[in-house]
Amino acid sequence: MSDDLELEMILAKKRRELMAMAARKSAEEEGVARGARKSDPVEVVRGVLTDRGEEVLEAALSQYPEEARRIVERLAELIERGALRGSITGRQLLWLFRNLGLDVRLETKIYVEQDGRFVPLMDAMRKRDD
Numbered sequence: 001m002s003d004d005l006e007l008e009m010i011l012a013k014k015r016r017e018l019m020a021m022a023a024r025k026s027a028e029e030e031g032v033a034r035g036a037r038k039s040d041p042v043e044v045v046r047g048v049l050t051d052r053g054e055e056v057l058e059a060a061l062s063q064y065p066e067e068a069r070r071i072v073e074r075l076a077e078l079i080e081r082g083a084l085r086g087s088i089t090g091r092q093l094l095w096l097f098r099n100l101g102l103d104v105r106l107e108t109k110i111y112v113e114q115d116g117r118f119v120p121l122m123d124a125m126r127k128r129d130d
Helices: 002-038 041-046 053-063 065-081 090-099 121-129
Strands: 111-114 117-120
Touching: 041 053, 041 065, 053 065, 053 090, 065 090, 111 121, 117 121
Parallel strands: none
Antiparallel strands: 111 117
16 A cells, blocks of 8 residues: 555656646746737847848838838737748848738839949939030
8 A cells, every 4th residue: 555655646746746847838938928029020020131121121111100010010920930930031021012012112223334333323324414
């Protein structure tokens, strides 16, 4: 009988340890989830942008503040969850906004080579007219 009692005590102790470990893990996950929600979605998305991504993001937020904010929040959620990995280029972000119906307009500058350096097209045309 003493063997059964010892075995029961060991099993009970093991159950308590497992329950405590599960409770700690659950509390950690909840804390991480709360911390993730508090972070600014725009900053989360900015962290993965490359090329002209920031320029596209700023243009979208200034031209379509509410809609772009909702899209950015969803992107941030996907990034934090790990469903979206890697970086996002400006071209990809622009494509996303346009496919979702936001015709984000970017300032376009055309440069031409003149005398071994690149100058804006308007300056090159002015010099040619003079």
